Amino acid sequence: MLRFCLHKHSFVRLCRIAPQKRSCGHVPTAQEPSYVYASPTKEHSISVRDGRRVAVTEWGVDDDSSFPVFYFHGTPLCRLEPLLHGGDVEDPYTAARVRLVSIDRPGFGRSDPQPPASRALMEGARDVLDVADNLGIAKFGVLGFSAGSPYALACAAHPDFACRLVAVAVMCSPAESGAPDFKAPLRSKLEGLFLRNCPETLLSLMARLGVSVYLTTCEAFPKIAARLLMLSEPASVQTTVCTPHFGHTTSTVIKEAVVQGIDGALADTLLTQSPAKPWGFSLRHISPDLPVQVFHGQHDAVVPVEAARWLQQQIPHCTVAYVNGGHGLPFYYMKHVLTNMTRGGWQTQRATTSKIEVQ
Numbered sequence: 001m002l003r004f005c006l007h008k009h010s011f012v013r014l015c016r017i018a019p020q021k022r023s024c025g026h027v028p029t030a031q032e033p034s035y036v037y038a039s040p041t042k043e044h045s046i047s048v049r050d051g052r053r054v055a056v057t058e059w060g061v062d063d064d065s066s067f068p069v070f071y072f073h074g075t076p077l078c079r080l081e082p083l084l085h086g087g088d089v090e091d092p093y094t095a096a097r098v099r100l101v102s103i104d105r106p107g108f109g110r111s112d113p114q115p116p117a118s119r120a121l122m123e124g125a126r127d128v129l130d131v132a133d134n135l136g137i138a139k140f141g142v143l144g145f146s147a148g149s150p151y152a153l154a155c156a157a158h159p160d161f162a163c164r165l166v167a168v169a170v171m172c173s174p175a176e177s178g179a180p181d182f183k184a185p186l187r188s189k190l191e192g193l194f195l196r197n198c199p200e201t202l203l204s205l206m207a208r209l210g211v212s213v214y215l216t217t218c219e220a221f222p223k224i225a226a227r228l229l230m231l232s233e234p235a236s237v238q239t240t241v242c243t244p245h246f247g248h249t250t251s252t253v254i255k256e257a258v259v260q261g262i263d264g265a266l267a268d269t270l271l272t273q274s275p276a277k278p279w280g281f282s283l284r285h286i287s288p289d290l291p292v293q294v295f296h297g298q299h300d301a302v303v304p305v306e307a308a309r310w311l312q313q314q315i316p317h318c319t320v321a322y323v324n325g326g327h328g329l330p331f332y333y334m335k336h337v338l339t340n341m342t343r344g345g346w347q348t349q350r351a352t353t354s355k356i357e358v359q
Helices: 010-014 092-096 122-133 146-157 186-195 201-221 222-229 235-241 244-255 262-273 306-314 330-358
Strands: 040-047 051-062 068-070 098-103 140-145 165-171 292-297 320-321
Touching: 010 244, 040 122, 040 222, 051 092, 051 122, 068 092, 068 122, 068 146, 068 244, 068 330, 092 098, 092 330, 098 122, 122 146, 140 146, 146 165, 146 222, 146 262, 165 330, 186 262, 201 222, 222 244, 235 330, 306 320
Parallel strands: 068 098, 068 140, 140 165, 165 292, 292 320
Antiparallel strands: 040 051, 051 098
8 A cells, every 4th residue: 555655556556446336327338348346245244252343245156056255355445345356247256156255354444443552464364263153154265465465374374274264365465574585676675664664654644645646536537547556457458447437436445445544554554564564474384285376467566476476485385376467456357266266175175075974
């Protein structure tokens, strides 16, 4: 989020938000290609172990054949980010037979804030278990995008998930900024120094300014705002995705994300990307039996592709896909990610469970 201050493409991070389905009163023009977006199916407000309430939205298919996946949104987006995830024929969750459960992290959207001293990636991951128990979900996958990816990886490394987690995927994930074995490019090193040394009051002020500028752009020039978000994506993707509808929906999602203010997003950025705050867990603790997939845009201008190479070193058994794209993968590549997650973890788990039941 705060990288907007340091890189000409970085405020694109501020745009990770959500569009509604085109059938909801929006009629595409001849110049605006038709794209099918996800729509929410259920909304919840669920109490977790420390008394906080978290906002939860479900998407996709909920039946005996569907694969439950918990989604960690980007920053400064929120649980409504899947509104921006589209497909050519049907939304990616319906197409992949996935029951997606997206959760607002503390201070985002409608989730209660959490004292900064209490915030930790492993604690944020633990919220998933509380929500899963409340919804009656025994086995599931986790998927993270950008700043949400370290939370998905924390789930994979958390011992309490060992018997319940069947697949993990991350898109455009950052590396652990302070990791001594991360060969960060110069831009990332400069950003790390900035986050480490800049007073939080100044960071907050710049974050508010960045969000305000982007929201104004979304409302006044929605198509331009959409293109700013998709600068590094292939031309064919930009033609399909970069519409006024996408720009307006992005504005809707960001407004929901910061409805309580910018503090939640700021704390999240410092927790996941500041060299002064290590992640607090080792990726080496991820079981080699747990399928882990990493997707990263080769032309990502927000999170350098070196981060994916670092993850590959830390999780030797993971599979890595370097996609011809940038930092906007969820907005057009989600079906492919979900299909691979299903093949990698859910079908194997169902087959194993079936064999156990037969025996």
